[in-house]
Amino acid sequence: MLTxxxxxxxxxxxxxxxxxxxxxxxxxxxxxxQLAGLADVALPIITAVIIGAWYAFWRWLEPRLPDWLTRAVLGSAKTPSYDGKNEA
Structure with a gap:
């Protein structure tokens, strides 16, 4: 869960x-x-897009990275695992 x-x-x-x-x-x-009026609407959207792009880029690059760099950019070198069966 921590991972x-x-x-x-x-x-x-x-x-x-x-x-x-x-x-x-x-x-x-x-x-x-000119951008000040858009900040309330655009800033959260732009931030979310940047976060998504950051994560997608590093996930794509992850197999080629050393563990220390993966920890620095993604928080952990392990992929999350979940115990038990996923049920709806």
């Missing part, structure tokens, strides 16, 4: 950090007034 939580939380933190970095890029300063 699943780590592999959800850590990529979400990385994706949120990257979204924040994009927001503080000086290149976007001239557009700040």
């Amino acid at each position: 699943a939580i780590l592999r959800t939380l850590i990529p979400a933190l990385w994706g949120s950090f990257i979204a924040w970095l994009i927001g503080v890029v000086p290149l976007l300063s001239p557009l700040e007034s």
Whole structure:
């Protein structure tokens, strides 16, 4: 269970950090007034897309990575396992 939580939380933190970095890029300063009105709607969507892209990219790359790097970007080098049968 801890592995699943780590592999959800850590990529979400990385994706949120990257979204924040994009927001503080000086290149976007001239557009700040135009983007301010969209922030309430667009920021959560953009953040979710970045988190999803981060996770998908590293999951694709994971078989080629050393364990230490997998732990750093995904939270754990193990894939989650769940005991018991999945029943609806």
